[in-house]
Amino acid sequence: MEPVIVLLIIFGSVGAILWKYLDNRHTEKMTMIEKGVKPGDFKVPFPTWRPNPLSNLKWGLLAVFVDSA
Numbered sequence: 001m002e003p004v005i006v007l008l009i010i011f012g013s014v015g016a017i018l019w020k021y022l023d024n025r026h027t028e029k030m031t032m033i034e035k036g037v038k039p040g041d042f043k044v045p046f047p048t049w050r051p052n053p054l055s056n057l058k059w060g061l062l063a064v065f066v067d068s069a
Contacts, residue, residue: 032039052058 029039
């Protein structure tokens with residue numbers, strides 16, 4: 001009985017968060033349409049970034065040290 005309740009709480013929480021996110025996004029878009037604002041005016045330019053070539057080495061060493069501890 002308890003695993004069923006836990007699963008219902010987990011999936012219900014995820015569903016509620018997803019529903020609230022989509023509802024807020026819809027409300028924001030409808031407000032922008034009512035005000036006559038273009039969505040492109042609010043876009044933040046995405047910074048170009050390069051992945052660190054030593055990132056895999058860092059995480060691999062961390063995994064080895066945590067595993068051996």
